[in-house]
Amino acid sequence: MADKQESLTMATKSSIETPSELRPSSGGDRNQKMENLGLVIDINKQTGVLRRPDHAMEILQNLNDLRQSSEFTDIVICVEQDMYPCHRAVLAASCLYFKAMFKNDLRERHQDHVTLTSMKSNIVKLLIDYSYTSTLTVTVDNAQDLLSAAQFLQYEPVVQACCEFLKTQIHPSNCLGIQFFADTHNCLDLVEEARTCALINLVDVVKQEEFFDLSVEQLISYVSNDELNVKSEEMVYVAVMQWVRHDVDNRWSKLPVILEHVRLPLISPGFLMNHIENDPLVEHDKDCRNLVERAKTIQKQVWQGHDVRDPSLRPRPSMMTEVMVVVGGIDSVRHWQRDITFYNPIEKKWDSLPDIPFSQTDYSVTSLDDNIYVTGGYLNDDAVADVWCFEPTSNFWMCVTPMQNARFNHGSTSTNACIYVVGGENDEGDLRTLRAITPLMINGIVLVQFILLRVT
Structure with missing residues:
Protein backbone atom coordinates (compact mmCIF):
# COMPACT_ATOMS: atom_id res chain seq x y z
CA MET A 1 0.00 0.00 0.00
CA ALA A 2 2.86 2.35 0.81
CA ASP A 3 4.53 1.62 -2.54
CA LYS A 4 1.33 2.40 -4.35
CA GLN A 5 0.91 5.70 -2.48
CA GLU A 6 4.48 6.76 -3.30
CA SER A 7 3.92 5.99 -6.99
CA LEU A 8 0.79 8.08 -7.03
CA THR A 9 2.57 11.00 -5.40
CA MET A 10 5.38 10.90 -7.94
CA ALA A 11 2.90 10.72 -10.80
CA THR A 12 1.08 13.74 -9.45
CA LYS A 13 4.32 15.72 -9.19
CA SER A 14 5.30 14.72 -12.68
CA SER A 15 1.95 15.70 -14.09
CA ILE A 16 2.08 19.20 -12.60
CA GLU A 17 5.71 20.05 -13.46
CA THR A 18 5.95 22.06 -16.71
CA PRO A 19 9.04 21.75 -18.92
CA SER A 20 11.36 24.73 -18.53
CA GLU A 21 10.99 25.78 -22.18
CA LEU A 22 7.22 26.04 -21.69
CA ARG A 23 7.35 28.02 -18.47
CA PRO A 24 6.50 31.74 -18.53
CA SER A 25 9.59 33.87 -18.67
CA SER A 26 10.73 35.70 -15.57
CA GLY A 27 10.12 39.43 -15.17
CA GLY A 28 13.74 40.27 -16.06
CA ASP A 29 13.65 38.31 -19.32
CA ARG A 30 10.33 39.86 -20.29
CA ASN A 31 11.66 43.37 -19.67
CA GLN A 32 14.72 42.62 -21.79
CA LYS A 33 12.57 41.34 -24.65
CA MET A 34 10.32 44.40 -24.51
CA GLU A 35 13.38 46.66 -24.46
CA ASN A 36 14.87 44.95 -27.50
CA LEU A 37 11.54 45.20 -29.25
CA GLY A 38 11.28 48.90 -28.46
CA LEU A 39 8.04 48.37 -26.56
CA VAL A 40 7.17 50.60 -23.61
CA ILE A 41 4.16 49.46 -21.54
CA ASP A 42 2.27 51.73 -19.20
CA ILE A 43 0.45 49.44 -16.71
CA ASN A 44 -1.70 52.24 -15.30
CA LYS A 45 -2.93 53.38 -18.69
CA GLN A 46 -2.95 49.82 -20.01
CA THR A 47 -1.12 50.91 -23.18
CA GLY A 48 1.97 49.83 -25.00
CA VAL A 49 4.02 52.10 -27.31
CA LEU A 50 6.25 50.50 -29.94
CA ARG A 51 9.11 52.74 -31.02
CA ARG A 52 11.98 51.32 -33.09
CA PRO A 53 14.81 53.77 -33.90
CA ASP A 54 16.23 51.44 -36.53
CA HIS A 55 12.94 51.12 -38.37
CA ALA A 56 13.75 53.92 -40.84
CA ILE A 170 43.88 72.86 -51.03
CA HIS A 171 47.56 73.29 -51.83
CA PRO A 172 49.66 75.97 -53.58
CA SER A 173 49.74 73.74 -56.63
CA ASN A 174 45.93 73.65 -57.00
CA CYS A 175 44.51 76.55 -54.96
CA LEU A 176 43.84 78.76 -57.99
CA GLY A 177 42.05 75.95 -59.82
CA ILE A 178 39.92 75.15 -56.79
CA GLN A 179 39.12 78.83 -56.37
CA PHE A 180 37.93 79.13 -60.00
CA PHE A 181 35.85 75.97 -59.61
CA ALA A 182 34.33 77.09 -56.29
CA ASP A 183 33.58 80.54 -57.65
CA THR A 184 31.74 79.01 -60.61
CA HIS A 185 29.57 77.01 -58.23
CA ASN A 186 29.12 79.89 -55.75
CA CYS A 187 30.74 77.96 -52.89
CA LEU A 188 31.86 81.06 -51.03
CA ASP A 189 33.59 79.40 -48.07
CA LEU A 190 35.62 77.22 -50.43
CA VAL A 191 36.50 80.28 -52.53
CA GLU A 192 37.81 82.06 -49.45
CA GLU A 193 39.89 79.07 -48.30
CA ALA A 194 41.50 78.68 -51.72
CA ARG A 195 42.08 82.42 -52.09
CA THR A 196 43.76 82.61 -48.69
CA CYS A 197 46.10 79.79 -49.68
CA ALA A 198 47.06 81.66 -52.86
CA LEU A 199 47.69 84.90 -50.95
CA ILE A 200 49.88 83.17 -48.38
CA ASN A 201 51.88 81.12 -50.90
CA LEU A 202 52.49 83.54 -53.76
CA VAL A 203 56.06 82.34 -54.28
CA ASP A 204 54.87 78.81 -55.03
CA VAL A 205 51.66 79.81 -56.78
CA VAL A 206 53.46 81.84 -59.49
CA LYS A 207 55.27 78.62 -60.50
CA GLN A 208 51.98 76.92 -61.41
CA GLU A 209 50.46 76.99 -64.88
CA GLU A 210 47.16 78.11 -63.34
CA PHE A 211 48.76 81.41 -62.37
CA PHE A 212 49.16 82.34 -66.03
CA ASP A 213 45.46 81.63 -66.64
CA LEU A 214 44.42 84.44 -64.29
CA SER A 215 42.39 87.22 -65.87
CA VAL A 216 43.51 90.83 -65.50
CA GLU A 217 40.82 91.41 -62.87
CA GLN A 218 41.82 88.32 -60.90
CA LEU A 219 45.52 89.25 -60.98
CA ILE A 220 44.72 92.77 -59.76
CA SER A 221 42.60 91.36 -56.93
CA TYR A 222 45.70 89.55 -55.65
CA VAL A 223 48.24 92.31 -56.34
CA SER A 224 46.13 94.93 -54.56
CA ASN A 225 45.42 92.75 -51.51
CA ASP A 226 47.09 93.79 -48.26
CA GLU A 227 47.30 90.16 -47.15
CA LEU A 228 49.55 89.12 -50.03
CA ASN A 229 52.43 87.32 -48.34
CA VAL A 230 55.65 88.81 -49.73
CA LYS A 231 58.90 89.86 -48.13
CA SER A 232 59.30 92.81 -50.49
CA GLU A 233 57.28 94.68 -53.11
CA GLU A 234 59.87 93.64 -55.69
CA MET A 235 58.38 90.13 -55.54
CA VAL A 236 54.98 91.51 -56.55
CA TYR A 237 56.49 93.34 -59.52
CA VAL A 238 58.37 90.24 -60.68
CA ALA A 239 55.19 88.12 -60.51
CA VAL A 240 53.27 90.69 -62.55
CA MET A 241 55.93 90.79 -65.24
CA GLN A 242 56.00 86.98 -65.46
CA TRP A 243 52.24 87.00 -66.04
CA VAL A 244 52.54 89.69 -68.75
CA ARG A 245 55.43 88.01 -70.58
CA HIS A 246 53.54 84.70 -70.67
CA ASP A 247 51.37 86.24 -73.42
CA VAL A 248 53.10 89.53 -74.05
CA ASP A 249 51.29 90.38 -77.30
CA ASN A 250 47.88 90.31 -75.66
CA ARG A 251 48.85 91.44 -72.15
CA TRP A 252 51.33 94.27 -72.64
CA SER A 253 48.53 96.82 -73.05
CA LYS A 254 47.19 95.79 -69.61
CA LEU A 255 50.49 96.46 -67.83
CA PRO A 256 49.76 100.11 -66.79
CA VAL A 257 46.46 99.12 -65.20
CA ILE A 258 48.17 96.36 -63.20
CA LEU A 259 51.20 98.45 -62.19
CA GLU A 260 48.86 100.98 -60.58
CA HIS A 261 48.28 98.35 -57.88
CA VAL A 262 51.96 97.53 -57.34
CA ARG A 263 53.30 99.74 -54.54
CA LEU A 264 56.23 101.09 -56.52
CA PRO A 265 57.34 103.69 -53.91
CA LEU A 266 58.08 100.81 -51.53
CA ILE A 267 60.54 99.29 -54.01
CA SER A 268 64.17 100.17 -53.38
CA PRO A 269 65.46 103.08 -55.52
CA GLY A 270 68.18 100.87 -56.98
CA PHE A 271 65.74 98.21 -58.17
CA LEU A 272 63.34 100.88 -59.40
CA MET A 273 65.96 102.53 -61.60
CA ASN A 274 68.05 99.54 -62.68
CA HIS A 275 65.35 96.95 -63.29
CA ILE A 276 61.94 98.59 -63.67
CA GLU A 277 62.78 101.87 -65.38
CA ASN A 278 65.03 100.09 -67.91
CA ASP A 279 62.63 97.23 -68.63
CA PRO A 280 61.67 97.46 -72.35
CA LEU A 281 57.99 96.79 -71.59
CA VAL A 282 57.94 99.73 -69.14
CA GLU A 283 60.26 101.96 -71.13
CA HIS A 284 58.10 101.86 -74.27
CA ASP A 285 54.81 102.63 -72.54
CA LYS A 286 54.05 106.21 -71.55
CA ASP A 287 51.64 105.32 -68.73
CA CYS A 288 54.16 102.89 -67.22
CA ARG A 289 56.92 105.50 -67.36
CA ASN A 290 54.65 107.98 -65.61
CA LEU A 291 53.99 105.49 -62.82
CA VAL A 292 57.72 104.98 -62.30
CA GLU A 293 58.36 108.74 -62.28
CA ARG A 294 55.57 109.23 -59.77
CA ALA A 295 57.11 106.55 -57.50
CA LYS A 296 60.51 108.26 -57.70
CA THR A 297 58.92 111.62 -56.87
CA ILE A 298 57.16 110.18 -53.82
CA GLN A 299 60.41 108.66 -52.60
CA LYS A 300 62.19 111.99 -53.03
CA GLN A 301 59.47 113.87 -51.17
CA VAL A 302 59.64 111.42 -48.31
CA TRP A 303 63.40 111.78 -48.00
CA GLN A 304 62.97 115.55 -47.94
CA GLY A 305 60.56 115.25 -45.02
CA HIS A 306 57.35 116.26 -46.82
CA ASP A 307 53.93 115.13 -45.63
CA VAL A 308 53.11 112.41 -48.16
CA ARG A 309 49.97 110.41 -47.47
CA ASP A 310 49.81 108.02 -50.38
CA PRO A 311 48.25 104.52 -50.21
CA SER A 312 51.18 103.12 -52.17
CA LEU A 313 53.41 103.86 -49.16
CA ARG A 314 51.50 101.43 -46.93
CA PRO A 315 53.57 98.24 -46.45
CA ARG A 316 51.82 94.90 -46.52
CA PRO A 317 51.72 93.20 -43.08
CA SER A 318 53.99 90.40 -44.33
CA MET A 319 56.70 92.98 -45.05
CA MET A 320 56.77 94.04 -41.40
CA THR A 321 58.61 92.25 -38.60
CA GLU A 322 58.03 92.48 -34.88
CA VAL A 323 61.08 94.15 -33.37
CA MET A 324 62.29 95.45 -30.01
CA VAL A 325 62.59 99.25 -29.98
CA VAL A 326 64.74 101.35 -27.64
CA VAL A 327 63.73 105.02 -27.48
CA GLY A 328 66.14 107.67 -26.19
CA GLY A 329 67.61 107.32 -22.71
CA ILE A 330 70.70 108.65 -20.93
CA ASP A 331 74.26 107.95 -22.07
CA SER A 332 77.32 107.38 -19.88
CA VAL A 333 77.85 111.09 -19.30
CA ARG A 334 74.23 111.64 -18.26
CA HIS A 335 73.14 113.25 -21.53
CA TRP A 336 69.67 112.47 -22.91
CA GLN A 337 69.73 110.84 -26.34
CA ARG A 338 67.23 111.39 -29.18
CA ASP A 339 68.07 108.36 -31.26
CA ILE A 340 65.80 105.31 -31.71
CA THR A 341 67.27 101.87 -32.31
CA PHE A 342 65.60 98.52 -32.81
CA TYR A 343 66.62 94.87 -32.76
CA ASN A 344 65.39 92.55 -35.54
CA PRO A 345 65.21 88.99 -34.12
CA ILE A 346 64.99 87.47 -37.60
CA GLU A 347 68.07 89.17 -39.02
CA LYS A 348 69.65 89.18 -35.54
CA LYS A 349 71.01 92.68 -35.83
CA TRP A 350 70.42 96.21 -34.56
CA ASP A 351 69.33 99.06 -36.81
CA SER A 352 68.06 102.61 -36.35
CA LEU A 353 64.93 104.66 -36.88
CA PRO A 354 64.85 108.47 -37.34
CA ASP A 355 65.58 110.49 -34.22
CA ILE A 356 62.70 111.67 -32.05
CA PRO A 357 61.54 115.16 -33.14
CA PHE A 358 61.26 116.72 -29.64
CA SER A 359 63.62 117.83 -26.91
CA GLN A 360 61.97 116.98 -23.60
CA THR A 361 63.50 114.47 -21.21
CA ASP A 362 62.15 112.16 -18.49
CA TYR A 363 59.28 111.01 -20.70
CA SER A 364 57.63 107.57 -20.78
CA VAL A 365 57.37 105.20 -23.74
CA THR A 366 54.83 102.49 -24.56
CA SER A 367 53.33 100.85 -27.64
CA LEU A 368 49.81 100.24 -28.90
CA ASP A 369 48.69 98.65 -32.18
CA ASP A 370 52.32 98.57 -33.39
CA ASN A 371 52.67 102.33 -32.86
CA ILE A 372 55.14 103.95 -30.45
CA TYR A 373 53.76 106.52 -27.98
CA VAL A 374 55.89 108.98 -26.00
CA THR A 375 54.04 110.76 -23.19
CA GLY A 376 54.94 113.81 -21.10
CA GLY A 377 58.46 114.79 -20.12
CA TYR A 378 60.50 117.67 -18.77
CA LEU A 379 61.45 120.70 -20.91
CA ASN A 380 62.89 124.09 -19.93
CA ASP A 381 62.31 123.47 -16.22
CA ASP A 382 58.65 122.61 -16.80
CA ALA A 383 56.63 119.41 -17.02
CA VAL A 384 54.89 118.92 -20.40
CA ALA A 385 51.65 117.19 -21.35
CA ASP A 386 52.67 116.42 -24.96
CA VAL A 387 51.92 113.02 -26.48
CA TRP A 388 53.79 111.92 -29.62
CA CYS A 389 53.06 108.94 -31.84
CA PHE A 390 55.28 107.17 -34.36
CA GLU A 391 53.47 104.98 -36.93
CA PRO A 392 55.83 102.39 -38.49
CA THR A 393 53.33 101.49 -41.24
CA SER A 394 53.21 105.02 -42.59
CA ASN A 395 56.57 105.99 -41.09
CA PHE A 396 55.78 109.39 -39.62
CA TRP A 397 55.66 111.15 -36.26
CA MET A 398 52.65 113.17 -35.21
CA CYS A 399 51.51 115.01 -32.14
CA VAL A 400 48.25 113.68 -30.73
CA THR A 401 45.91 115.03 -28.07
CA PRO A 402 47.94 115.97 -24.96
CA MET A 403 47.37 114.61 -21.49
CA GLN A 404 45.10 116.38 -19.01
CA ASN A 405 48.01 116.92 -16.65
CA ALA A 406 51.63 117.63 -17.47
CA ARG A 407 53.98 115.12 -15.88
CA PHE A 408 57.45 113.54 -16.05
CA ASN A 409 59.18 110.53 -14.45
CA HIS A 410 55.90 108.63 -14.80
CA GLY A 411 55.04 105.17 -16.05
CA SER A 412 52.86 104.16 -19.00
CA THR A 413 51.34 101.01 -20.46
CA SER A 414 48.54 100.05 -22.86
CA THR A 415 45.56 97.72 -22.79
CA ASN A 416 42.01 97.62 -24.17
CA ALA A 417 42.85 100.13 -26.93
CA CYS A 418 43.91 102.78 -24.39
CA ILE A 419 47.19 104.09 -23.03
CA TYR A 420 47.41 104.51 -19.27
CA VAL A 421 49.87 106.88 -17.56
CA VAL A 422 50.58 106.38 -13.87
CA GLY A 423 52.05 108.68 -11.25
CA GLY A 424 55.09 110.82 -11.98
CA GLU A 425 55.82 114.42 -11.05
CA ASN A 426 54.80 117.89 -12.17
CA ASP A 427 55.64 121.43 -11.15
CA GLU A 428 53.63 121.02 -7.95
CA GLY A 429 55.23 117.77 -6.83
CA ASP A 430 54.38 114.05 -6.98
CA LEU A 431 51.29 112.79 -8.80
CA ARG A 432 49.21 109.83 -7.69
CA THR A 433 46.69 109.89 -10.52
CA LEU A 434 46.10 107.39 -13.34
CA ARG A 435 44.93 108.71 -16.70
CA ALA A 436 43.85 107.01 -19.94
CA ILE A 437 44.67 108.30 -23.42
CA THR A 438 42.58 107.28 -26.43
CA PRO A 439 44.77 107.41 -29.55
CA LEU A 440 41.72 108.11 -31.73
CA MET A 441 41.74 111.72 -30.47
CA ILE A 442 44.29 112.92 -33.03
CA ASN A 443 44.62 116.61 -33.86
CA GLY A 444 45.93 115.84 -37.34
CA ILE A 445 49.07 117.97 -37.14
CA VAL A 446 51.90 116.00 -38.76
CA LEU A 447 55.26 117.43 -37.89
CA VAL A 448 57.81 114.93 -39.20
CA GLN A 449 57.52 112.08 -41.68
CA PHE A 450 59.98 109.33 -42.57
CA ILE A 451 60.21 106.22 -44.73
CA LEU A 452 62.86 103.51 -44.71
CA LEU A 453 63.93 102.18 -48.10
CA ARG A 454 66.39 99.44 -48.96
CA VAL A 455 69.17 100.38 -51.33
CA THR A 456 70.44 97.74 -53.71
Missing part, protein backbone atom coordinates in the same frame (compact mmCIF):
# COMPACT_ATOMS: atom_id res chain seq x y z
CA MET A 57 17.09 52.34 -41.75
CA GLU A 58 15.42 48.94 -42.22
CA ILE A 59 12.89 50.51 -44.58
CA LEU A 60 15.70 52.18 -46.51
CA GLN A 61 17.57 48.89 -46.77
CA ASN A 62 14.43 47.12 -47.96
CA LEU A 63 13.82 49.83 -50.57
CA ASN A 64 17.39 49.46 -51.78
CA ASP A 65 16.91 45.68 -52.06
CA LEU A 66 13.75 46.29 -54.09
CA ARG A 67 15.69 48.70 -56.35
CA GLN A 68 18.48 46.19 -56.87
CA SER A 69 15.94 43.61 -58.02
CA SER A 70 13.90 46.19 -59.99
CA GLU A 71 10.79 45.46 -57.93
CA PHE A 72 8.08 48.14 -57.73
CA THR A 73 10.35 50.64 -59.53
CA ASP A 74 8.42 53.24 -61.52
CA ILE A 75 11.10 55.45 -63.10
CA VAL A 76 14.38 54.83 -64.95
CA ILE A 77 17.20 57.39 -64.77
CA CYS A 78 19.22 57.34 -67.99
CA VAL A 79 22.76 58.73 -68.01
CA GLU A 80 25.16 58.25 -70.90
CA GLN A 81 24.68 54.58 -71.83
CA ASP A 82 23.43 53.38 -68.45
CA MET A 83 19.95 53.02 -67.00
CA TYR A 84 19.09 53.00 -63.28
CA PRO A 85 15.60 51.79 -62.24
CA CYS A 86 14.41 53.73 -59.19
CA HIS A 87 11.38 54.62 -57.12
CA ARG A 88 10.01 58.12 -57.71
CA ALA A 89 9.11 58.53 -54.04
CA VAL A 90 12.65 57.79 -52.87
CA LEU A 91 14.23 60.22 -55.34
CA ALA A 92 11.68 62.92 -54.58
CA ALA A 93 12.29 62.51 -50.85
CA SER A 94 16.06 62.78 -51.37
CA CYS A 95 16.47 65.89 -53.48
CA LEU A 96 14.49 68.96 -54.53
CA TYR A 97 15.27 68.53 -58.23
CA PHE A 98 13.40 65.24 -58.55
CA LYS A 99 10.66 66.37 -56.20
CA ALA A 100 9.95 69.37 -58.42
CA MET A 101 10.16 67.23 -61.56
CA PHE A 102 7.69 64.61 -60.37
CA LYS A 103 5.38 66.99 -58.51
CA ASN A 104 4.92 69.73 -61.08
CA ASP A 105 3.17 69.28 -64.38
CA LEU A 106 6.32 68.57 -66.37
CA ARG A 107 6.53 66.00 -69.10
CA GLU A 108 8.87 63.85 -66.98
CA ARG A 109 6.01 63.41 -64.53
CA HIS A 110 4.21 61.24 -67.03
CA GLN A 111 7.22 59.43 -68.45
CA ASP A 112 8.85 56.29 -67.19
CA HIS A 113 12.34 57.40 -68.32
CA VAL A 114 14.30 60.54 -67.39
CA THR A 115 17.53 61.40 -69.21
CA LEU A 116 20.22 63.45 -67.45
CA THR A 117 22.75 65.15 -69.69
CA SER A 118 26.17 66.72 -69.03
CA MET A 119 26.76 64.32 -66.17
CA LYS A 120 28.87 61.23 -65.71
CA SER A 121 27.08 57.96 -65.20
CA ASN A 122 29.24 56.84 -62.29
CA ILE A 123 28.61 60.14 -60.49
CA VAL A 124 24.82 59.91 -60.86
CA LYS A 125 24.97 56.31 -59.64
CA LEU A 126 26.76 57.48 -56.49
CA LEU A 127 24.00 60.02 -55.84
CA ILE A 128 21.26 57.45 -56.42
CA ASP A 129 23.04 55.03 -54.09
CA TYR A 130 23.24 57.82 -51.52
CA SER A 131 19.46 58.34 -51.81
CA TYR A 132 18.91 54.69 -50.88
CA THR A 133 21.74 54.17 -48.38
CA SER A 134 22.57 57.61 -46.92
CA THR A 135 26.23 56.74 -47.55
CA LEU A 136 28.60 58.27 -50.10
CA THR A 137 32.39 58.20 -50.49
CA VAL A 138 34.07 61.42 -51.65
CA THR A 139 37.53 61.07 -53.20
CA VAL A 140 40.10 63.27 -54.87
CA ASP A 141 39.02 61.86 -58.23
CA ASN A 142 35.28 62.43 -57.89
CA ALA A 143 34.90 65.42 -55.54
CA GLN A 144 34.50 68.13 -58.18
CA ASP A 145 32.19 66.07 -60.44
CA LEU A 146 30.14 65.10 -57.40
CA LEU A 147 29.82 68.69 -56.28
CA SER A 148 28.72 69.83 -59.74
CA ALA A 149 26.11 67.11 -60.13
CA ALA A 150 24.89 67.40 -56.54
CA GLN A 151 24.46 71.14 -56.90
CA PHE A 152 22.47 70.75 -60.12
CA LEU A 153 20.26 68.03 -58.65
CA GLN A 154 20.09 69.90 -55.31
CA TYR A 155 21.61 67.31 -53.01
CA GLU A 156 22.63 69.99 -50.51
CA PRO A 157 24.29 67.69 -47.91
CA VAL A 158 26.48 66.24 -50.67
CA VAL A 159 27.46 69.73 -51.85
CA GLN A 160 28.51 70.67 -48.33
CA ALA A 161 30.42 67.42 -47.87
CA CYS A 162 32.33 67.95 -51.13
CA CYS A 163 33.22 71.52 -50.16
CA GLU A 164 34.56 70.43 -46.80
CA PHE A 165 36.56 67.63 -48.43
CA LEU A 166 38.04 69.97 -51.04
CA LYS A 167 39.14 72.38 -48.30
CA THR A 168 41.40 69.62 -46.99
CA GLN A 169 42.95 69.21 -50.44
